[in-house]
Amino acid sequence: MSTGLEIRRTARKLISASVENGQLNPDVVRAIVKKLAGKKPRGYLQLINAFRRLVRLELEKSRVLVQSGAPLEASLREKIVSDLKKKYGRQIVAEFAVDKSLIGGVKITVGSDVWDGTVKSRIERLAHKFG
């Protein structure tokens, strides 16, 4: 495989093989990379890079960033994670961060979806409406 198109197609096949029940299987990913690095087929470096990009995108789908103006209590964190699991129907990895500029409220980013209930965004929307 030498052309960019063939490499991208192969990478897509590899990522499909790595995803089980909507979740990325890290063992399969490791095995694929080990095999490619070992056998070194033509264009293997480009293929590994393309595969790496698709793995990153797949992980980002499950990655959740929860930002708040103040630290959240453990019970609230658990509730957010379980609600998101219910909504998306898959295992999610939640990362919690405090950003004082948000003032208050919570901003949840799941992949490309952003739910923003922070005071900062409400003020920005208000300003936009009157601007």
Add this chain to the structure above:
Amino acid sequence: MSNILQELESEIAALKTSVSKSNIGIVREIGDGVAKVEGLSDVMLNEMVEFPGGIHGLALNLEETEVGCILLGDGTHVKEGDEVKSTGRLLSVPVGEKLLGRVVDALGQPIDGKGDIHSDDVYPVEKIAPGIVARQSVSVPVQTGIMAIDAMIPIGRGQRELIIGDRSTGKTTVTIDTIISQAQQNRAAEEGKLKDHKPLYCIYVAVGQKLSNIARTIATLEEAGAMDYTIVVSASASDSATNQFLAPYAGAAMGEWFMDQGKDALIVFDDLSKHAVAYREVSLVLRRPSGREAYPGDVFYLHSRLLERSARLSEENGGGSLTALPVIETQAGDVSAYIPTNVISITDGQIYLETDLFYQGIRPAISVGLSVSRVGSSAQTKAIKKVSGSTKLDLAQFRELQAFAQFGSDLDEQTKAQLDRGERIVELFKQQQYSPIPMELEVCILWAMQNGYFDKVPVAKIKDCQSKMEEFLTARKDPLLGKIREEKAVTDEIGEELKQAIKDFIGSYKA
């Protein structure tokens, strides 16, 4: 002050319980006016997206792992890692009568330095064309003021008539003459001189042209007083390929506003060859598969969806119309090239301008044999139909006989008469640029030609005779011209008056 407080309180109350949901992406690649964005999982095709700094873009390529967006504006400050937000909106342009007399860019923003345009409405740039049931047949003429076109290749309101030819054959001149003619008729109607005339507003879309050419065109329109009824949409050669790609659609949206209001509009796309080249550039940068001549596979659809938006709506839908005059530039007269054949198959006829005719002094250099209007005489007034009935046939016979005439052999009287008549018709149809002729004068000239009043005038003096006839009729026979203008037909009474008038003139004319 209390109003603003109340407004503020209601806005705060509305915001108290709301959480906004947005869809974002991250720029991974940016260059050549195209950004590759990862994310934007919910974005729709042709949806507007917002880059940092208020720059907008259009999502054109929806791929599995990324979205290809074209930038509508200066993308020099957009960089990798920037967040892109979907807006949930389609690209729209301001429309309405406030745009008349203005020069705008492909996004409808003014570029003539005459201040902001506060339009009442916005229309989406991409819109589905009216359906079959919403339309009615074309039956009202567009008087271009160019005698050759009005007599032999008539254009109707709601028609798409292609103007095709090599460089410098007079394609733009034909369109500008048409616009000037509409402005003259609109003005005459406003002054009460032209009854039952529905104004025709014009939109001139300049795609990929030199700025000096666009400036000259605008100056010509201003001098002729046509800018009051015209919108100019400019996407010059120095504009991005994105703007050149969008400009015709923006112009079509402006024309559709008039059509939806029950009014008539005319749109000139000058020219669609450069439009196809701009689309090719955008598609290649978006890495879309290329086909014949490196054009993308949907280059036909690019023009068909644009031109199908020109229509004449039925009375139930307002009765408005949008007439399109697309322009295509051929190379070395090759009408069988890719883009010309595409557009010929879409339009309702073509006006073919030939370089040979142009350099022979026949201007407008219309090739009557290759030009056609598929609407035909349905788009002619009764008057013009009556006086131009056999003109196309006479010219066709003349061209066939011309080949024999150059051998200098003895010709019979009938052949000589046909040749003489043909030479005079060709001479009559020559016309100065930016000088459209009113319908009533066209009728008089064509009637005089049809009835042989020019037969005794030497060919070299035909134009002189014609201009003096026009002066005579305008100065001394204005009531007769008024009758023709109102009735739009050559009745027996008008015929008799016309006969007398022409006889009087010919009697006094000295060649």
